[in-house]
Amino acid sequence: MSELSYAHGTGGTALLGDTIGANLDRAVAAWPEREALVDVPSGRRWTYARFGAAVDELAYALLASGVAKGDRVGIWAVNCPEWVLVQYATARVGAVMVNINPAYRTHEVEYVLNQAGISLLFASLSHKTSDYRTMVEEVRHRCPQLRETVYIGDPGWDALVRRGTPDLRGELQAREAELSCDDPINIQYTSGTTGFPKGATLSHHNILNNGYFVGESIAYSEQDRVCIPVPFYHCFGMVMGNLAATSHGACMVIPAPSFDPAATLRAVQQERCTSLYGVPTMFIAELNLPDFAEYDLSTLRTGIMAGSPCPVEVMKRVVAEMHMEEVSICYGMTETSPVSLQTRRDDDLEHRTGTVGRVLPHLEVKVVDPVDGVTLPRGTAGELCTRGYSVMLGYWNEPDRTAEAVDAGRWMHTGDLAVMREDGYVEIVGRIKDMIIRGGENIYPREIEEFLYAHPKIADVQVVGVPHERYGEEVLACVIPRDPADPLTLDELRAFCEGRLAHYKIPSRLRILETFPMTVSGKVRKIELRETYAE
Template sequence: MDSVADMVRRAAAAHPGDPAIVGEGRPVTFGELDTRSSRVAAGLVALGLVEGDRVAYLARNATEYWELFFGAAKAGVALVPLNFRLSASEIEWILGDADPAVVVAEEHLADLVPPAYDGHRLVFAQGDATPTARPGWQAFEDWLGTHPATDPHREVTGDGLLTLIYSSGTTGRPKGVMTTVASMLWAVEAFSAQFDAGRDAVSLVPTPYYHVAAGGWSLLALNAGGRIVQFTEVTPQNILGQLVGHRATHVIMVPTLMQLFISSPEASAADYSSVRCVVYGGSPISETVMVGAQEMFGADLAQSYGLTETIGVTTVLAPADHVVGPDSKLRSAGRAVPGIELRIVDPDTGADLPAGAVGEICARGPSVTAGYWRRPDETAAAFWPGGWFRTGDAGYRDEDGYVFIMDRIKDLLMSGGENIYPAEVENAIMAHPAVQEVAVIGVPSEKWGETPLAVVVPRAGATIDGAELIAFTRERLAHYKCPTAVEVVAALPRNPSGKVLKRELRAPWWAGHERSVG
């Protein structure tokens, strides 16, 4: 298979009446998904889009996402899925950088799209609802209905651009991670080999499609002819109802959610006899949660570790490794997926380090990104010679090849599965007139793994009100990026060259924890 579009074509030819998407939103069969994505493709071609053009998607999880995804693939253009939790200014900046020819948005998010895209803006409402008419927008269904279900077969292959996913950058501006057709096809096949998820699989995917883990697993499931259970609103109660109601066989979770299930009497009494595997990521699992999850679900547990830049395919901690004992590998992120090479190197020199020594984790393989959109300098800086991608994660590999993640060389925080770069938050806080300096660090959170803390130095004669500063930040950033607390200090610790020593700021908060990240 040379094309991502072939996934839906093949499934529709083999079993057109089988459900592809169930759960919340509009259900669709493989035949309908193929037909509607062909209409999308014909519409994009009619608008004059050519190979390499981009189409942006700003919405919660919806069936329209996959119609647009496969339609874009059939038309040879790339999809840009946007984080719907971002602020208007953040959305505007990303759209300006990605420069999409078309923007498709969910009705309640449409006002976040600048008027500059008038005439090339499509809006939809969840399910079968009709969106309210608004100037400069066309209803997605109306637009779709004007185009024939004729597949243009204009897809790109190999190194052609498939998606552009924006990940916050260390400079405070998001970077577009380029994923090619070849890398996605390889990743789907490689990850599929790790799990028994065939045509009979029912995959519960509660996280947003703009996350590489959710989008990647969903594509894996659809490629196999299985169905995905879609979520618009994510709550523990909703997840439980969909899991049991659709008899899910594969469940994608984060440890935080697993902990909520274990502690819920309602969840503990549910029927999980259909579940075969629970796949989690974002942080390691504690022995208490692991044992509780195994007892509750009666299913295999597997952990995956990866980045947007590797399509989430880097390491897997297999079900056989989920055991408690003196030689337990539970604190690890598992071993490299076959086809992926890993190195632990000195972050300053790139020299290989021996087993047990902590350094920067580097990866090489078919799933590694082609680079950052229109960022040649940052792309070059992200790789060591020989195509070794620098993950920015610090860790070590033991004698058995298991990777243990210890810290983050880059300042990335991960709170509740969302990536947060301190530089972006710091830039927003520095706009406050009372702030002289600020350093944002991650501090432990039982619920979210870690949350941002702003360590602030006030200007001479100024007073910092923590609640007011947080509210100020919320006017400029998505709420999940904003600090949950503010600490006022006289000065920030620095090394002789003047660099802020964030490790010293984090140390008191993480004392007694096995890792200094969440």
């Protein structure tokens, strides 16, 4: 009989029992003169000593502004040093930082301000087409708990910081003494595909340990410099980026306020970064820059690719042309702080592209039958579940939705279809709701996408199911061509698949696109592709 699809992570390193503030103190004491934070656009730099002092200064200001333990402090901003200072200062005073997606508009931000009960909001002034001040003014009279909004880059930021004085040090120490590592410290709204987003509530223990063990698995030390082009409002930026760095004395490098492929590679070259983060579409955009070969990326050794599966051809180029021999694939979700599975430094190319790694230390994963919840034999597709220190405290003020996601055994149900191999590595074969059912056959889009990436005319591809009268659903391939002047035809696509894919998996429809609809965190919105082309 095959072994069951269950694995737990063992390791010689104990979990951290610190709060985020106490952990930062340790880093400041150990590496005071090493760089902690660099903002490439503005040229500003902080050593650990200076960064620790700036965090304390903002923490004093929060105390002087009447921020109590457990108060919700919102941040609605693009990547900038102030975002990072707010992250650590709110943790110091025991406030709950609420991350707000910079792409939100008035309807969504009003919902979050009220649902979380935000009393103090930090916001960018503007970015691209977003005028945050105008949007806040539009909704604030409908948000009774919002007392104050402070705009980053405005005199109001400096005025707030001046409220705090060093004579509040005793009060800050007293506040920190009453904090527990299990206190809620962060609310992250997960993009709900139906209805309003849910606020995943995370503790110091959840996110500090997750950042720490992600950093451990790629051997971070005080020698590392981490380029973070992924958004801070998302776990990828603030946990896998910031907390992984500060818990190891590494440097956080901000290349730009939002993703810009050229700015990212310039930052790697200028700051001699050793690690680079991104979702696969970001790496594709960097590799496709006309002047890609002119950047000196020789300092890179590692990095993290996450958010969606990495195509084999992209991974080969990242390793060979970006020097990221130790690049790691991570799998997770906001509700699990976020990472539960990760590839290791010495994994081969097949494991880095065919799987999302194996379970991290101190966590458990299993693959279950989505209907009855029974753990399946290895090699069988089912729903991936995870349990351990990383599972959220719950959705903020939504016990019913929490109970739908986290069962009585404290297992988080991910909604992802997965297969656990005999060696414990896990393949993600799709979302339960992305699976295409054509004439009774289950089709996993990931398998078809991987196959189509090898076509010479295809730069990027997404496969979705669309309604069909006879079969229930049919397979649609949405393709971004390598050369827009010479796009792929449906006949060419089908000829490429004939004899190499089962007939029912071969796309019967094709759309040529310039771009895919994306979330701010860089994931393709498949639901939008399905809805757009469902005619």
